[in-house]
Amino acid sequence: MIDCRRGFAAFAFATFLSLAIGAVALAQEHHGRPGEHHQGGQGVSQEPGQQPSQHQGQPGGGGRPEPAGPGVLSLLPADSVTEHSVTLGDGSKLDYTATAGTFSLFNQSGERSAAIFYTAYVAKSPGATHRPVTFVFNGGPGAASAFLNLGLVGPRLAQFGSNGRDGAQVSLVDNPNTWLAFTDLVLIDPVGTGWSRAAKPDGAEAFWNVNADAESMAKVIALYVAKNNRVSSPKFILGESYGGFRAVKVARTLQNDQGISVSGIIMLSPMLEGAFQFGGERFALGAALQLPSLAAAEMERKGTFSEQALAQAEHFALTDYLTTLAGPPPQGDAAKAFYARVAAMTGLPQDVVERQRGFIGDAYVKDLHAGDHKIVSHYDATFAVDDPNPESPVARAPDPILDGLVRSYGGAFVAYARDELGFKTDMTYNLLNDEIAGRWKWGPGHSQPSVAEDLRVLLELTPSFRLMIAHGYSDMVTPYAMTRYVLDHLPPGEAEERTQLRLYRGGHMFYLDPDSRKAFTADARTMFASP
Numbered sequence: 001m002i003d004c005r006r007g008f009a010a011f012a013f014a015t016f017l018s019l020a021i022g023a024v025a026l027a028q029e030h031h032g033r034p035g036e037h038h039q040g041g042q043g044v045s046q047e048p049g050q051q052p053s054q055h056q057g058q059p060g061g062g063g064r065p066e067p068a069g070p071g072v073l074s075l076l077p078a079d080s081v082t083e084h085s086v087t088l089g090d091g092s093k094l095d096y097t098a099t100a101g102t103f104s105l106f107n108q109s110g111e112r113s114a115a116i117f118y119t120a121y122v123a124k125s126p127g128a129t130h131r132p133v134t135f136v137f138n139g140g141p142g143a144a145s146a147f148l149n150l151g152l153v154g155p156r157l158a159q160f161g162s163n164g165r166d167g168a169q170v171s172l173v174d175n176p177n178t179w180l181a182f183t184d185l186v187l188i189d190p191v192g193t194g195w196s197r198a199a200k201p202d203g204a205e206a207f208w209n210v211n212a213d214a215e216s217m218a219k220v221i222a223l224y225v226a227k228n229n230r231v232s233s234p235k236f237i238l239g240e241s242y243g244g245f246r247a248v249k250v251a252r253t254l255q256n257d258q259g260i261s262v263s264g265i266i267m268l269s270p271m272l273e274g275a276f277q278f279g280g281e282r283f284a285l286g287a288a289l290q291l292p293s294l295a296a297a298e299m300e301r302k303g304t305f306s307e308q309a310l311a312q313a314e315h316f317a318l319t320d321y322l323t324t325l326a327g328p329p330p331q332g333d334a335a336k337a338f339y340a341r342v343a344a345m346t347g348l349p350q351d352v353v354e355r356q357r358g359f360i361g362d363a364y365v366k367d368l369h370a371g372d373h374k375i376v377s378h379y380d381a382t383f384a385v386d387d388p389n390p391e392s393p394v395a396r397a398p399d400p401i402l403d404g405l406v407r408s409y410g411g412a413f414v415a416y417a418r419d420e421l422g423f424k425t426d427m428t429y430n431l432l433n434d435e436i437a438g439r440w441k442w443g444p445g446h447s448q449p450s451v452a453e454d455l456r457v458l459l460e461l462t463p464s465f466r467l468m469i470a471h472g473y474s475d476m477v478t479p480y481a482m483t484r485y486v487l488d489h490l491p492p493g494e495a496e497e498r499t500q501l502r503l504y505r506g507g508h509m510f511y512l513d514p515d516s517r518k519a520f521t522a523d524a525r526t527m528f529a530s531p
Contacts, residue, residue, distance in 0.1 A: 072197060072427055076102060076115060080422035086155040089176040089518075095124040096155065096180055100423035102195070103220050113203060116220050117195040119145070119421070121155060121185045122228075132183040132234040132263070132528050135221050135250075137190065139242030139271070141208065142436030144194035144429070145187040146413035147406065148240055148268075152511040152521075153179040154187070156420070158412045160405060160512075165383075167408035172416055177521045182528045183236065186224055188217060192433045195425065209441035210449060214249035215257065221250070222258040234263040236528070241478060241508065244270020244469070248451040251458055264466035265458075266524055269478045269508045272455075274448035276482045284325035287359050289481040291317040291346070294364060296473035297381035298347040300505070310473070313345055314481065321358070329357050364476070366395040377401040380507025381474045406509065407431060452486055459495035467499045468527050470520055472510030 079101025086094050099120040107113040125131065138147050150158040155178045161169035179185060189196040191207040198204035207216055225231060239247035244267030254260040271277050280286025295313035299305040321342070324330060330338050335354070342358055343350040352367045353360070366387070368376045374384040379401040389396045398404065410431030417423040442449045458465050469487070471480035480503055487499055502523050504516040511517040 075425045075427040076195065076197075077423060077425055082420070082422050084155065084420075086174050086178060086180070087176065088178070088181050094155075094178075094181060097122045097124065098155075098421055100417055100421040103223050105216060105219065112199045114191045114198045114207065114216070115196060116191070116216070117189045118220065118224070119149060119154075119185075119187045119417075120224070120228075121180050123180055123184060128184075129229050130232050132236060133225075133230050134179065134183045134185055134236040134238050134266075135217075135224075136185060136187040136238045137217065137243045137246060138193075138240050139244070139246065140193070140432065140437055141190070141213070141242050141440045142193060142430075142433040143241075143243075144189045144410075144413075144431050146194070146409045146431055147509070148238065149187050150409055150412055150416065151509065152268075152517060153185055153238065155180050156416060158409060160408065165405055165512075167405045170408045170412045172412065172420075177518050179521060179524065182525050184233075186221075188220055190217065192436050193430050195427055195429060197427075204436075205439055208436055208439050210249060210443060213246060214253045217246065217250045218253040218258055218260075221254060222260060225260065234528075235260065236264045236266065237262055238266045238268065239270065240268040242271055244268065245272065245449070245451055248454045248458070252454050255458075255461070261462050261465075262458075263464060264468070264527060266527065267467075267469045267483075268520075269471055269475055269510075270469060270483065271478050272483055272486045273450050273452060274442065275450070276485075277478070278448070280482075281361050282359065284322055285485075286482075287325055287361075288317045288322040289485055290360060290476070290479050291321060291342075292481045293474055293476055293479040294346040294348075294360060294381060297476075298345065300382045300474060301347060305473075305505070316341075316345070317481065325358050362395070366393075375400060377507070378476045379509060380472065381476050383507065401507070401509070406512075452489075455486075456490060456495075459490070459498060465498060466527055466530060468502060468524065469500070470502045470504065470510075470523070472504055472506040472508060472516070474506065475508040475510070477508045 079099060082098050082100075084096055084098055086096070088094055099122075100117075102115045102117050104112050105114040105116060122128065123131065134153075136145055136148050136153060138145050148154075150156060150172070155175055156172045157175035159171050159173055160166050190213055191198050192204050198207065207213055221235075225233075225235070237247040237251055239245070244265075247265045247267060247270075251262045251265060254262060276286050276289060281290050292310065292314045295317075296305065296310055299309060320338075324338055329335065339350055339353045339358065342348075342360075343353045346353070346360065346364065347368055348360065348364060349367060352363055356363050362378075364381060365376050365378065368374070368381070369384050372384075373387045373390040375387045375395060377383045377400040379399060383400055385400040385404065387395075410429055413431070414429050455467065459467070469483050471478070471483060473480065480501070484501055487501055490496070490499070502520065504510045504513075504520055506513045506516045511520060
């Protein structure tokens with residue numbers, strides 16, 4: 001999960017800033033106690049002195065004891081290595097080693113510039129050094145990897161109450177569909193997220209731009225590969241939302257700077273084109289690419305969802321809807337018929353559609369359930385809660401999913417790291433760091449961030465490279481039709497057979513739904529089995 005709407009909104013300001021890349025991290029050594037200044041944001045404090053739970057393995061000698069650094073650096077412990085097992089969906093037992101620790105990054109002067117927190121899961125199996133290894137991160141910018149760790153790929157799974165939507169009732173259970181069954185996993189937190197910190201209080205911002213972020217993540221991956229003898233392993237990257245954008249930039253940086261080629265990238269609800277993401281719904285094409293997700297959400301609410309009906313909505317979006325929005329506003333009976341069709345397709349009142357002149361934008365958040373005084377989530381347009389400010393003409397409430405549910409991953413991961421992984425620290429855990437989103441630098445001048453060209457290069461230069469992109473139908477943060485548009489406009493040829501778009505019931509974090517999580521895991525597994 002990511003706090004991407006807040007990160008993406010910052011782009012409107014960031015485009016007027018020049019790209020400032022400081023002394024970018026050059027990692028050289030794996031230490032047990034790097035770290036630094038708390039950068040703020042949404043955090044969870046770690047409680048010291050807790051006793052391990054029944055699930056904890058025995059700590060091993062992961063990190064090398066050494067003097068702690070200044071300030072908050074002293075709160076980072078040595079790496080912890082523990083032994084565990086998990087029962088998979090087929091009833092078999094999988095033994096694995098978990099490592100919770102940090103890598104140190106150094107600048108050109110040889111000074112430590114940052115400490116990067118990571119969690120690695122390695123299955124105990126023959127030929128382990130040739131087993132696939134997947135490097136995982138979330139997005140934001142400003143999100144830690146706890147979402148994908150405890151929500152999808154890791155051996156432990158966070159459950160949110162009996163209905164799966166109560167953030168006050170979080171428990172951890174074994175994940176029978178863990179990706180550890182077919183790939184080792186390394187989950188990485190960028191600087192300012194999780195327990196990753198810059199070495200100086202004013203040093204974090206040097207990492208908060210597209211290029212420096214990709215370079216630091218690529219260096220951590222290269223370090224892990226070298227120090228764990230994984231040169232011969234097929235290497236994959238999994239990224240969610242901005243993490244999908246990051247995955248492509250990291251893959252290119254690995255190729256250019258580290259001499260490492262990845263076998264494939266899996267993106268979950270990714271951002272690909274800034275032109276669509278940043279205010280794109282104000283223009284005809286951006287609005288047309290948003291419409292199918294609204295239509296899918298309305299079908300889900302009415303219990304009429306079908307792929308055939310959705311295909312009809314997609315056709316309308318890119319034909320009559322697109323051409324109508326691109327031209328002068330319709331008049332008379334033509335206007336009434338057009339707005340009535342859009343209203344029926346989205347569930348919005350017709351007067352709201354008319355007021356918006358067919359451009360929906362964020363109107364659905366407040367107006368979709370206006371009569372019921374509900375607020376709809378950007379992250380899943382099928383999910384709504386009571387509006388705490390029903391008298392307000394505009395939406396003022398926090399997002400029902402982001403703020404009402406998934407921030408609970410932070411507390412769950414802190415307890416998990418302490419009680420089961422043996423990583424005990426008093427440093428604050430930054431699940432979502434809003435400061436990063438506000439200060440993120442996307443690029444020089446007024447250019448829109450994009451990975452379309454990078455994808456073309458990856459597909460062209462590496463004949464075995466494979467790409468899988470997964471979306472939830474009712475996600476309004478990164479609507480799936482935007483990704484389909486990008487893929488449809490890649491050059492035709494061989495690469496088409498190595499790219500795939502998979503769609504699932506649910507929203508931005510469709511893996512909150514057990515059936516969608518299981519289906520996505522099964523689809524991802526086929527990618528790892530491909531030659």
